Each structure stands twice: as structure tokens, then as C-alpha cells.
Amino acid sequence: MPDPKTLLENKPGKRALLLGNEAIARGILEAGIGVVTTYPGTPASEIGDAVSAIAREAGVYMEYSVNEIVAVEVAGGAANCGVRALSAMKHVGLNVAADALTTLAYVGVRGGMVVVAADDPECYSSQNEQDSRFYAWFSNIPCLEPSNPQEAKDMVAYAVEISEKLELPVILRTTTRVSHTRAPVVFGKLVKLNLKGEFVRDAKRLVMVPANSRPRHDVLLQKMEKAREMAEASPYNLIARRGKNREYGVISSSSAYNYTMEAIELLGLDADILKLGMTHPLPERMIGQFLREHDKVIVVEELEPYLELHVKAIAKDQAPETEVYGKIGRQYFPRSGELSPRRVLEGLSAITGRKALVNFENLDKRYAEVVRELPPRPPVLCPGCPHRASFYAIRKVAGEKAVYPTDIGCYALGYAPPLNVGDILICMGSGVGTAQGISKATEAPTIAIIGDSTFFHAGVPRLLNAIYNKHRIVVAVLDNMTTAMTGHQPHPGTGLTGMQTATEPIAIEKVAEGCGVKLVKVVNPFNFKEAENTLKEALDFPETSLIVFRAPCALLLLREKRRKDLEIVPLKVSGKCTNCLACIKLLGCPAITLTENKTVAINENLCVGCGLCAYICPYKAIEPAKQCRGGNA
């Protein structure tokens, strides 16, 4: 990460290598946005992190909200007082925010408001790969799609401009390959922001009871007509390339546009490209004209055929003779997973009959041979992760018979062998929710797994439901004292705000007690025996119980030790080892491996000395690799 202070430099024309998300953070400063709210989620997390690092100096108010709907409501409240606001989240975060956002479209805004939705084609770090553009469509909210970091930055100010003209929030939709691509970004001017707003009473516009909502729906539809005219004139909807004889027309947006441009050059296609940066509402006249200019039009887009649906509808009215190729009917591009240079190249080849220079068949054949033997390497819990200790205790005590609904966070990785804790996973908070139905339907011991940040985000209403309806479940809160998976952001339990100031931390156990849980316990999962005994007690309890397994994230602990120059003493396998493989078969720690002679060894570069393997070793054959110099308790 470049020094976040770089983003504060008032040097128009400066060129810096920024991640798409860092570019959006710079865009926030160039658009005069005063309020930024977010809940961390890959691939959106670095927007909030970059703003958080400079918020005080920039004079921006920034918060890590408890969840996405709160984030949108806080931003929407500020925007309705005339203060510019932005709210950033991942695509599934938009599901959480949708209840507010869809009606905020009726209410509208006065100061510009931007909602960044970061989609994750290929599910690099998500439970689904939904296409957020449909939210824009069905909520009647304008949508912008940058294709690179420079556009991601520039479009923030553009979104604010549209938002204020229309008095509507605007969705800025990125994908992983925009949010997580680094590219040169040229800075613009910083704009003085305004954090002083004013609330003006206007119940007809602001209070959405049915009598007020009905007329606001029509107002919204009128705004969309204005937005359509803006799309026709938008500098981001343009012919990006002209061929010679216009053999093909290609329509594309976002990440797909980059692959398309390069593939067309590689194939030597005679094609014009219509690049769309404002994709809701679509510029229907511009698209109609493009359709009439070409006999064959190819739509290249990631995920759902959102553009293609609209292009085909426009074609039916305006250019019925033009052939449109994409994913509907005959499928030339995949509808699931992310696009890649190769997938686009192959799709274009299939449509045009032009061949690529690379002999993919031969390459695939050779590659298949070499990777057949290659084991997969999915993400795993880090060495020393406290969740591994919690899962070991949970599985040891509750066993095979129990059901383990789990949740979103690092601890989702506990479902994999050998820990095998995690039976159903849907969305933030769903572990506690599904547990109640499962325990009702089966009477099996049911232990819901949830993380600390997730507990605050989505756990509380589900917990209330369990208590009030007397569902017999154990809620295991795996509290590593941070939002770990997305990069260690604060949450209400940490005592730190997005402004990097101290605040009163909220204790999960106190929340649980306040909600009415009658058995609430806090244990350190590295106190192995105590953790096991506490869980036994909870399993015997006839109503809802809650245990907080609390120990800091291993990565945070490691960083802190390095910062303080404390020694990290790894463990080693001694001569007592009988090679029973219990440590491997029970824990799946990445630091424990087998040597060439199939004997157990501990990788000293990975081991952090947590001691879980030493505890479970039946022969007490695991010990510290050396005496520590002290100060490393």
C-alpha cells in the first residue's frame, strides 16, 4: 500500500499507482464528499480503509457502520441534509442495504450520494456472484461502471454530479478486476468539502407512508427519463474504437471491455466498440444507432446478460434485422465465473470464425498432465489461529451427532477436513438463524458458529429470536477481536472508530445478557480444558446459551510481536514422536508437514508456537524449538 497520505496531495496531474479502491478514496476527496460509511467486504474493503487512514486530516467523517443498511441510512440521512455522502460495500452487502436503498430512491437526496457496490465474479471471497446491476434496474437508480482505477476515481465526482441533478442516489458498480487492479491514476483537484448540512422538513417527500409513496414513485420514474437523457450525453458512453468497414459492432462495459479491446486486436477483427460506462438507464438512442450501423453486434459482459437483454429489446424496436450475439440463446460467453482474456477471445473466435495465435488445445493437454497430480490449495486457517483451537474443542465435545450451522468470516474455513465444523452457510448471521430451524426439526445438538464482527452485523436479531422462542441452541461466538478476513477493520467490540479515535467497546457477553441469554460464558480457546468444559455445560443447558471464545487473531498478534521485537518461538517435534499423525489428522495446521521419509515435522518459518498441537499430542512429543529470550508469554 502506498502511503495513504499520498491521497491527500493537492497536486493535479500527479500520477500514482493506485488500487481501484484507493482511487475511489481519492475520488471521494475530489468530489467534496463529507460523509463516508462502509461495512468491510471483499472486494470493497480498501475504500473504507484508505479513507479511514486519512479521514481526520482530510476533514471527512468516516465510519465502519455496524452493517450495510445502517451505512446506507447514515449516508442517506446526511445526504438529505445537503452533505455529500458515499457508502461502500460488497455486492451481498447491497442485499442487506437494499431495504433502505430501494425506498431511498423514492425519498431522493439533496446532497450527492454514491453507493459503491463491488461485485465478485468467480466468488474469490464471497458466497455468491450476483450481478448488482439488476439492483440499479429494479430500484430505478442510475448505475455507473468503471473499467479501470482511473475511471473509478473520476466517476465518483461524476456520480455526485448526476446524483445532485437528479436528486437520487447513484450506484457505482465495480468488480474484483476494477477494485483490485493497480494502475496509474492521474490526480485531479481536491474540492473543499462541506460537512455542515441543514435538515428541511418536507414530510411529503421524506415520510414514506403509502399516501406519500405513490406519487413519489411517479416522480422517480420521471427522474429516470431525465437520467436517460444524461446517459445519451454521458462522456462515459462512447465509441471507443472504430474499425474499417464496420463488419462487427461490439458493446461492452466494466472489466469485460479491457479483455474485449485486447482480444479484438489479437484476432485482427474489423470491429467498432461501443463502451458503456453509464449502464442504467441505458442510452437507447445511441444503442439503436449502433445497432442500425451493424449487421452483427456482439455483447461482451461479465455475469448476467444485463446489457444483452436491453440491447435485444432495443434491437426489436429499432433494428430488427441486426443479429445480436452474447449469452441468450446460443451462449458464446460464460454466464458464471469471471471473464478472462481467454474466455473473451474464444467467444469472439466462435462468433467470427477468426482464430487466435495460441494453440490452446496443445497447451491444455500439457497442462492437464502436469496438474493432475497437483493437490488443490484452498485458503486455510492460519498457523496459530484461535479458531482452530475453538473448532477442535467444539468437535471434540459435540462430535459427529451435532449440527454446526456456520457463518461468513475466516471461521467459514473450519468446514473443511480435518476440523469439519460447518454444515450450512448462507449469509451474514445465517448460522444463528438456520440453527433454530435445524434444532427444531431434528432435536440434534445444534451449535451455531458466528464471528465477532458478524455478531454485531447480523447476530443480534437472530439471537433475540432464539431466546424469545426458547430455541435450544448453543451460539459459539468466535471472537478474534477484529474483522479479520477483510483486513482487520474495527467493529463495535474493538474500541476504535473509523476516525481512528478511541471509543467504549461493546462487550458481546453483555449484549447477550442484556438480550436475555441465561447462560453466557467467555473462554480463551487456548485454555483447552476450560474451553471443552464450558461447551459441555452449554450443551446440557435446555435453552439458548452463548459462549464467547476470545483470543486475538494470530496475524494481529504476530504483527504486534514483530513490531515490539518480541521473539516468536516455533515448536518442534522431539524424539518421542511415534508418527501416529494425530496432530495432522486432527488439526490441519499448515505448519505441520510430512518429511520425505513421511515423518512429522513442523515448518519453523510458519509455526507461531500456539501450542495446540503440543496439547493434543498423545506422546507429548512437541516442544518449543528453543528457550525463548523472555518477554514472549
Add this chain to the structure above:
Amino acid sequence: MKAFNMVLAGVGGQGILLAAEILGTAAIKERLDVRVSEVHGMAQRGGAVVSMVRIGENVLSPLVLDGNADVILGFEPMETLRNAKYASEKTLIIMGDEQISPPALTLRGESYPRIDEILEKLKRFSKNVIMVEALRLAKEAGSSLVQNVVLLGALIATGKTPIKKESLVEALKELVPAKYLDMNMKAFELGYQYVKNLGS
């Protein structure tokens, strides 16, 4: 200039993203256009990590087309092999030697494959493979954590990239925490000299 394509592959935690960012920043210092693709979040947790760096005029895609890498910089042998689909016979493969067993393999009761087997398979794609004792050199510099910079030194020493040594060192100074700069500079030099000495 035609795009110069690099694929960096290894295991989450090996410093791949930082290495990619250093390369990208060095490219900017040379006024070149560049795209760097990264992977964050769950995908990083000890899982396979790939980052791509493309340098040149008119680069748009942050991803490299299969069979089109000019360089594969492997931080871990198995992960280098996993990304062989980006190689052609012209590709230069530079590979560090830190072997990190995937837990899935250990669970099956298997040990890490022999390094000469991996090399043999890699050479079916390209004969230009340079093995670097990255782990030993990193420890010599002061910590196993600076293997990434050892490998950058090795890469720059080959002279195959459009990036000058000076630009890379400048980028290193900009991105590495001041506290660890000396260690990183040493790591870079050790990697650089390692490859230079191979040629003599």
C-alpha cells in the same frame, strides 16, 4: 512496445502482493503504463495466490492470456507449476525454493513432491528455468519474510524486464517500512548477485 507480461505465483503470506506493487511502482517511475491484478480477502489465507503485472503501451487487461507470460516469478514450486498454463517455450521461469506443503496433501499422508519432478514438469513448458535459493538468501538478509525481495533482485538481474535496477530500488524505498529497509535492500542485492553469479 508490446505488453510485457509477468505472473507472480505463490502462497498467501509470502509477500506476493507487495512484490507486484513494487514492480508496478517501478514501471510508473519509468513512465510506462501498467496493470497489476491482485487477490485479497479469503483467497489470501494460506491459499494459492496469483498476481499479474503487465507493462507496456495500451495495456488494458490486468490479466495475462494463457500461454502469454514473458516471466513467471514463482515463490513456491507447486504454485509455479500450477500457473504453467501461462507459459510458452519463450517464458522465463524464476522460482524460489521454499516448499510449503498444502494441508490437503499432508492430510492424505503425502509428503511434498520431489523438486526435480516439479522442474521436469515445468521444463515441458519452458526450458528457461532459474531456481533461486530464496529462503536461504532471505534468512541471510535477516528474515524469511524478505524472500519476495530476493526474488525481485533475481528477476531484475536477468535483464529481461523493461524495469531498470534503479527504478526498482526506488520503488522498494517507497513501499517498504523504513524499519525494514536495510534488510530488504540486502535481500534485493543477494538475489541480484545470485543470478549474476550464475552467469559467470
